[in-house]
Amino acid sequence: MSDFLLNPHLDRSRPYGPDLQAILSLKGAAEARAHISNWAGYAPTPLRNLPTLATRTGVAEVLYKDEGKRFELKSFKALGGAYAVDRLVAKRGKDGLVVTCATDGNHGRAVAWGARRAGIRAVIYVHEGVSEGRAEAIRSFGAEVVREGHNYDDSVRASAEAAAKNGWQIVSDTSWPGYETVPRDVMQGYAVLAMEAEEQLEAKSSEVDAGSRQDFASRNKSAKPTHVFVQGGVGGIAAAVLSYRWEKLGAMRPKLIVVEPENAACLYESAKAGKVTTVTGDLDTIIAGLACGEPSILAWKILEPGADAFMTVTDKAAIAAMRDLAACHVVGGESGVAGLAGFLKAAADPAMRAALGLDATSRVLLYGTEGATDRAVYTELVGKTPEEVEA
Numbered sequence: 001m002s003d004f005l006l007n008p009h010l011d012r013s014r015p016y017g018p019d020l021q022a023i024l025s026l027k028g029a030a031e032a033r034a035h036i037s038n039w040a041g042y043a044p045t046p047l048r049n050l051p052t053l054a055t056r057t058g059v060a061e062v063l064y065k066d067e068g069k070r071f072e073l074k075s076f077k078a079l080g081g082a083y084a085v086d087r088l089v090a091k092r093g094k095d096g097l098v099v100t101c102a103t104d105g106n107h108g109r110a111v112a113w114g115a116r117r118a119g120i121r122a123v124i125y126v127h128e129g130v131s132e133g134r135a136e137a138i139r140s141f142g143a144e145v146v147r148e149g150h151n152y153d154d155s156v157r158a159s160a161e162a163a164a165k166n167g168w169q170i171v172s173d174t175s176w177p178g179y180e181t182v183p184r185d186v187m188q189g190y191a192v193l194a195m196e197a198e199e200q201l202e203a204k205s206s207e208v209d210a211g212s213r214q215d216f217a218s219r220n221k222s223a224k225p226t227h228v229f230v231q232g233g234v235g236g237i238a239a240a241v242l243s244y245r246w247e248k249l250g251a252m253r254p255k256l257i258v259v260e261p262e263n264a265a266c267l268y269e270s271a272k273a274g275k276v277t278t279v280t281g282d283l284d285t286i287i288a289g290l291a292c293g294e295p296s297i298l299a300w301k302i303l304e305p306g307a308d309a310f311m312t313v314t315d316k317a318a319i320a321a322m323r324d325l326a327a328c329h330v331v332g333g334e335s336g337v338a339g340l341a342g343f344l345k346a347a348a349d350p351a352m353r354a355a356l357g358l359d360a361t362s363r364v365l366l367y368g369t370e371g372a373t374d375r376a377v378y379t380e381l382v383g384k385t386p387e388e389v390e391a
């Protein structure tokens, strides 16, 4: 199984201690939630039940936290980039503040959106692989878009250089030695996602999934998830959802499996090598949001001791997962469904199933981190528009 790795560095007996709490904490998540829930248009995103997929994969339940309608941005990234912009404005004031970042699409959109809300200038760097539709979405929030470099990591460097030259503030979703405060705020914002999901599970939400006509209340919701499959780019969202449950539940937390595209699997390679490892090349994948070659060092500090497994998926598997989800009347973008693609792959493979303990009693939680963030790409890959899928 060269595309699957049980984490050799996992230490399930390790408590979520002060060293990890200094990165992400329940307290920080509560602060982020208190702040973000005051933004106009805030509402927890739906937790959808996908019984057809549960039956097909032979597990008890498949739940999908659907970020497709998160604010105007259609992705969970709104929670991170815009929160970090607000934190920066609160610390430094708006005067002369210009924010910049690199992006595969969603993070730049979040920073641009946050900058517009705060009334400050944003300059967003995209690489040549970012679709024009995604660049245009960033411009629609009033940001300047600069195209530079072959891949995400090139554009990270380009925005850092421009920031140093012009005195701009970098609002990056990835961290590196000496640059940790802002990406920590970004990840802490993401933890709101885990917090909402936890509350929805705990409250035995009676939400009706209008899209898939599945009544969540009619299912047995008392049981907690046993497995969480979450996609990894630089590792920020995976670290955020892991940290939340680790600090809350300790060793009783569900298993967390990090899923990456096969051509950009920097977290998988880091786990294999036992140290932060960079994947080079053009990181060519349609799973654009996850096309990252360098892990976030802060995220890695949480994932290395705490994630249960790492695995990769192909572009083909992501497209199939988009279509499977569309058949349930749920819209998920290429990057948003990577965790689902990973789960479908693991569930169909007896060796992975056994390694992860996936069986008829398993309750699987997926984070659908984006909807149709590029409508044209979505429609081409699924063969239907997002509206047709939701109808």
Ligand SMILES: Cc1ncc(COP(=O)(O)O)c(C=O)c1O
Binding pocket: 075, 077, 104, 106, 107, 173, 231, 232, 233, 234, 235, 236, 237, 238, 289, 290, 292, 335, 336, 369, 370
């Ligand atoms: C939709 C989507 N999901 C997941 C991720 C991965 O997040 P991270 O880079 O924090 O691992 C991204 C990153 O841009 C994304 O856009």
